[in-house]
Amino acid sequence: MAKVTMTVNGRQVSGHCDDRTLLVQFIRENLGLTGTHVGCDTSQCGACVIHMDGKSVKSCSILAAQAAGSTITTIEGLAADGELHPVQAAFKANHGLQCGFCTPGMVMTAVDMIRRHQGQLDEATVRAELEGNICRCTGYHNIVKAILAAAAEMSGARVAAE
Amino acid sequence: MYETQYHRASSVQDAVSRMEAAGEGKYVSGGMTLIPTMKQRLAAPSDLIDLRHIAEMQGITVSGRSVRIGAATTHYDVASAAALKAVCPAICSLASHIGDPHVRHMGTIGGSIANNDPAADYPAAMLALGATIVTNKREIAADDFFTGLFETALEDSEIVTAISFEAPAKAAYQKFANPASRYAMTGVFVARRDNGDVRVAVTGAGANGVFRHGDMEAALVANWSPDALSNVSVDASELLSDIHADAAYRANLVKVMAKRAVAAA
Amino acid sequence: MGVEGIGARVARKEDKRFLTGKGRYTDDMSVPGMKYAVFVRSPHAHAKILKVDASAAKDMPGVIDVLDGKQILADGIGNLICGWMIHSKDGSPMKMGAWRPLAHETVRYVGDAVAIVVADSVAEARDAAEAVVVDYQELPVVIDASKALEAGQPQLHPEAPNNLIFDWQIGDESETDKAIATAAHVTEVTIHNNRLSPNPMEPRAALGIYDAGDDHYTCYTTSQNPHVARLVMSAFYNVAPENKLRVIAPDVGGGFGSKIYIYPEEIVCLWASKRTGVPVKWTSDRTEAFLTDAHGRDHVSTVKMAFDANNRIIGLKVDTIANLGAYMSLFSSAVPTYLYATLLSGQYDIPAIHANVRTVYTNTAPVDAYRGAGRPEATYLLERTMETAARELGVSPAELRRVNFIRSFPHQTPVIMNYDAGDYEASLNAAMQAADWNGFAARKAEADRRGMKRGIGMSCYIEACGIAPSAAVGSLGAGVGLWESAEVRVNAVGTIEVLTGSHSHGQGHETTFAQLVADRFGVPIDSVNIVHGDTDKVQMGMGTYGSRSGAVGMSAVVKALDKVEAKAKKIAAHLMEADESDIVIENGELKVAGTDKAVPWFQMALAAYTAHNLPAGMEPGLKEGAFYDPANFTFPAGCYICEVEVDPDTGRTKIVQFVAADDFGNIINPMIVEGQVHGGIAQGIGQALLEGVHYDPSGQLLTASYMDYAMPRADDLPSFQVSTSNTPCPNNPLGIKGCGEAGAIGSPPALINAITDAIGNNALTMPATPQKVWAAAHAAK
Structure with missing residues (x-):
């Protein structure tokens, strides 16, 4: 058992866990943040995607100990003051989710994707960028639509602000 | 995952000391292959020594056409390095297609090379670029480094700290991805130097891992064009067969990907 | 309609909790004192269990207990059952072999559960599971259903000689044979329908909680039908009487059929909770899901379709062998019979149909309903046969279908179904217009200039939903009302x-x-x-x-x-x-x-x-x-068109457009209906292009993770063009037909028809992997 400390959704948190504890287990079981999911064993489905130090990563393939000292954002930390993040709002408006299980990973992936591409996305790019996230319900059609809509809105908002 | 003990190394020397003190230790960099392997209980290191925070193993330097990439540099950082793209866009493109965006944020070039997965992308680039693998002990030519499936010339506790190469005049990588895993079912990296030297390296297809294809290299030295490869035969007996692709099909892919790489270079 | 009434595109009320990480799935549940379970599973596809030795495992850190099949038998927990009785054509009932929740004598597929370990953590439970020593005596293995029927093959269950579960038929054989004998043309094909793994993204899970104070059980589980789970666990598995058993299916992350059934794990977790005195939670990992979630499809059929001189179908004869795996899952017998052969008339007026279906045990995971359940198998068989016939007869695929469409309703088929309403030509026309069918030749010529082979294919499907009425399904063997x-x-x-x-x-x-x-x-x-x-x-x-x-x-x-x-x-x-x-x-x-x-x-x-x-x-x-209780099934129908480009050098298929024109009757929320169609199409494309369960001859599962089982990803798929037309269902108060399965039913034949059109070779099986397409394209040259 080692003590692991990190910043999660803006709060410094600590917990004791085995060195073999995965980051996703630490988040779900030690911190009780069950929005981050586990859908496979081979780091392919992306249900576990979170942001570590500002970048999307798969929390099922990182030990909690590896993440010690880092800054983490999970799906629970995305909406500010009860208002849905524009990506969350776009998923709702475009019916980009059905069973909801892949959704937290999809949303965290989309936020990272839009950041890296500065909102400049087209359908082919979005589909290529979703290589690490599997959805079994939507056929991706409305996920792609939602991400494009969010990207347009977010870059539009930035242009308006500039 | 079996019990293991985690260490965060502060320097290369610190990492080596910790490894030498460990029973059955393993270095972990991004961990994008090692952690899933441990989760499936296919690897059981007593100790994990984390190289990700070692400053001297980070970063890319480009000086003229000389390139040095720190071993702990992530695929994302290689893919998006403007200075590197200016001299060798092929390796940036290769890095941008490894795994997925999340894997590219963690996985590193050193980890990929040291693991030498037969379907990994970087080993093909190292061979075709005639790269030098820099370790804490020595410099190893890529031709001598990759010795078999998941096998390298690395000795116990030896760490890949960087790779270096001279950017070629032309290069390109073409990958045909496995429809399930998205690893290379066949990937071909071609590189041509100003002096006319050509290297062709193939990953994902060889029964013994990454390899150079001498007949293709000779054909392309004589005539740098996709058509030059039309009459080169690829020996299927040395290639992998699995449920996704048999050796004959892979032999076809080697040629097709090589032609496309030459066209793209 | 109001802004929130019938027909409105209302954004979903449930989305906020899913989007903010507040969904509550079974694995998210935690109760005081809860411990974790890992199952010891058979590494062999067929073996006798000589001994289970858990003594070392019980001494390992964190272990509460290890329980095995002899103990669950001694406690009177019953066999898992199949709830739909089918009789063979000789009148004998189906041959159901015993399925124990924990095997104590024989294991029959890789993954068969043998023991449960309960420990303080999943990791400790897994450590201990590896320390449970099971002595197996390996037995010979059979994987392929056709082979399993042959003499001298390994026998799975003493109840089922030659591994035959039932030999069932429907329709009039002599009328059908007469039609074939007098036909102007007979199209003969062999159709393989590949075995699939359902893969809802949430793996199965169960949390069993026994309250000794009230002698009461609670089960949180990933179920599509918690009441059926309670009924079956009470009435057949003897876990607890219904009034002492509460089953809760909280948020469930997809099902697609695989979460209908009651599996060993939820039964064993409930029983183990009483045995150990602690709440017991088990969550499947993905490899366990591949090994033990009920698979879908796995049919091989031979087909004869007879035409008169005017290209009208006069008879259809089908002989199908369906692989049901090692045990009969809950509704496994209904899938290749009443959910399959009753749909073999398709959208066509066929005077004589006969189908014979043999179901077979093999040393593979149990097979049951997966999205579409029987209807995709019927549709794929018919629509591949129609396409083949059109090519043989030299008529356009659309024309052959038009000539044979049913045009007046109600329509009684020779295979039980009475279609209540439909306009099949309307869907066909809508799809052809949306796909610009007439412009295909120009697109193909343009693709040729780029070195790509372009093809187009269609599929006209019908399905039956809302299986009913209860009295009718009861007379056909169903053990429950619907x-x-x-x-x-x-x-x-x-x-x-x-x-x-x-x-x-x-x-x-x-x-x-x-x-x-x-x-x-x-x-x-x-x-x-x-x-x-x-x-x-x-x-x-x-x-x-x-x-x-x-x-x-x-x-x-x-x-x-x-x-x-x-x-x-x-x-x-x-x-x-x-x-x-x-x-x-x-x-x-x-x-x-x-x-x-x-x-x-x-x-x-x-x-x-x-x-x-x-x-x-x-x-x-x-x-x-x-x-x-409905008066009849409902009959959604539609036409799907797929257009592809095949890279002849690599065999890689790119779907360049996919059109769906469906008739679902009235629609409550078009946005949600479209989402159902999108998801169904993706699963159908998955079946046709990517997915397939592979066992090696020794019964080891080669596709046990996403490294080897190809799931459709975003870049495998195009955006879909979907539209609906409406002939309201006359048999229910809302006039709606159902939309959940259509996409998975209609899409596979459209895609395979398109690829075979592109490469000029009709001999292609699903999944159409790059290697297979490349080989078929080269064979055609």
Whole structure:
């Protein structure tokens, strides 16, 4: 058992866990943040995607100990003051989710994707960028639509602000 | 995952000391292959020594056409390095297609090379670029480094700290991805130097891992064009067969990907 | 329609919790004292268990206990069963072999559960599971269903000689043979329908909680039908009487059929909780899911389709072998019979049909319903055969279908079904127009110039949803009724709860069911709450599968709403001293038609509960229930068109357009219906292009992770063009047919027809991997 400390959704948190504890287990079981999911064993489905130090990563393939000292954002930390993040709002408006299980990973992936591409996305790019996230319900059609809509809105908002 | 003990190394020397003190230790960099392997209980290191925070193993330097990439540099950082793209866009493109965006944020070039997965992308680039693998002990030519499936010339506790190469005049990588895993079912990296030297390296297809294809290299030295490869035969007996692709099909892919790489270079 | 009523594209009420990480799935549940389970599973496909030695495992850190198959047998827990009786054509009942929740004598597939380890953590339980020593005596293995029927093959169950479960037939064989003998042309094909793994993204899980104080069990589980789970666990598995067992299916992350069945794990977790005295939670990992979730499809069929000189089909003869795996799963017998062979008439007027179906045990995971369940197998068989026939006869695929369409309704097929309504040509025309079918030749020529082979293919599907009525399915062997229940509770402040026996695991019931109420009473959907998935809260219901929530579950809600409306009108009429026949409900008010007199909805509700001023003899309160048993199946149908480009150098197929034109009858929420179609198409494309379960000859599963089982990803798929037409279903109050499975049913043949068109070689099996397409394209040269 080692003590692991990190910043999660803006709060410094600590917990004791085995060195073999995965980051996703630490988040779900030690911190009780069950929005981050586990859908496979081979780091392919992306249900576990979170942001570590500002970048999307798969929390099922990182030990909690590896993440010690880092800054983490999970799906629970995305909406500010009860208002849905524009990506969350776009998923709702475009019916980009059905069973909801892949959704937290999809949303965290989309936020990272839009950041890296500065909102400049087209359908082919979005589909290529979703290589690490599997959805079994939507056929991706409305996920792609939602991400494009969010990207347009977010870059539009930035242009308006500039 | 079996019990293991985690260490965060502060320097290369610190990492080596910790490894030498460990029973059955393993270095972990991004961990994008090692952690899933441990989760499936296919690897059981007593100790994990984390190289990700070692400053001297980070970063890319480009000086003229000389390139040095720190071993702990992530695929994302290689893919998006403007200075590197200016001299060798092929390796940036290769890095941008490894795994997925999340894997590219963690996985590193050193980890990929040291693991030498037969379907990994970087080993093909190292061979075709005639790269030098820099370790804490020595410099190893890529031709001598990759010795078999998941096998390298690395000795116990030896760490890949960087790779270096001279950017070629032309290069390109073409990958045909496995429809399930998205690893290379066949990937071909071609590189041509100003002096006319050509290297062709193939990953994902060889029964013994990454390899150079001498007949293709000779054909392309004589005539740098996709058509030059039309009459080169690829020996299927040395290639992998699995449920996704048999050796004959892979032999076809080697040629097709090589032609496309030459066209793209 | 109001902005939130029937037909409105209402954004989903349930989305916020899923989007903010507040969804509550079974693995998210945690109760005090909870421990974790890992199952010891057979590494062999067929073996005798000589000994299970858990002594070392029990001494390992954190281990509470290790329990095995002899103990669960001694405690009287029963066999898993198949709930649909099929009789062979000789009159004998199907040969059901024993399936123990934990095997104690024989294991019959890799993954068969042998023991359960309960420990403080999953990691410790897994460490200990590896230390359980099981002595196996390996037995010979058979994987292939056709081979399993041959003499001298390994025998799985003593009850089933030659591994044959049943040999069943439907239709008139002699009439069909006569038609074939007199035909102007007979198209003969062999059709393989590949085995699939359902892969809902949430793996199965179960949390068993035994309360010794009340001798009561609670089971949180990933179920599409918690009441059926409770019924079966009580009545057949002897876990606990129904009044002592509460089953809760909270948020469930997709099902696609695989979460209908009651598996060993939830039974064993409940039993182990009593045995160990602690709550026991098990969560499948993905490899366990590949090994043990019921697979789908796995048919091999030979087909003869007979045509007269005018290209009209005069007979269809089908011989099918269906692989049911090592044990008969809950509805496994119904899938290759009444859900399959009854759909072999397709959209076509075929005077004579005969189908023979043999089901077979093999040393593979059990096979049961997966999205579409039998209907994709029927559609793929028919639509590949039609395409082949069109090519042989030299007529266009559209023309051959038009010539044979059923055009008047109701239509009685020779294989039980009575189609109630449809307009198949309307869907065909809509799809061909959307796909610019006539412009294909020019697109193909342009692709040729780029070195790409372009092809186009269509598929005209029909399916049967809302399996019913109960008396009819009972006469065909079903062990349960297939009705649905609803209760509508109007609270004293006028807000409304709807308790439904349907279960949502992605279908959006919390929104669409609320739309029915909003439409009826003019109240906002935010004032309507949908309650489902908990046997303590909701009256007995049958759950969600087979595209039945709309046609059956919503119809039950409508029946309950009728009763609520009638009573509400009586109360309002009494309050306003008007005749109840003059009361209309609009915008949240009960009005006297033609006057300005009105009572707000909430005030009527309050009056029902204060009961100070009700009509003489009326009971207080406003809560009504209904059980709805449909009069017939519903028959969604449509036409799908797929256009592809094949890279002849690599065999890689790119789908360049996919068009779906469906007739689902009336639609409650078009946005949700479109989402169902998108998802279904993706699964159908997955089957046709990417997915396939592979066992090696020793019964080891080669596709046990996403490294080897190719799931459709975003860049494998195009955006889809979907549209609907509408011939309302005459047999239910809403006129709706169901939409959940259509996409998975209609799409595989369209895609394979397109690829075979592109490469000029009709010999291609699913999944059409790059290697297979490359080889087929080269064979065609």
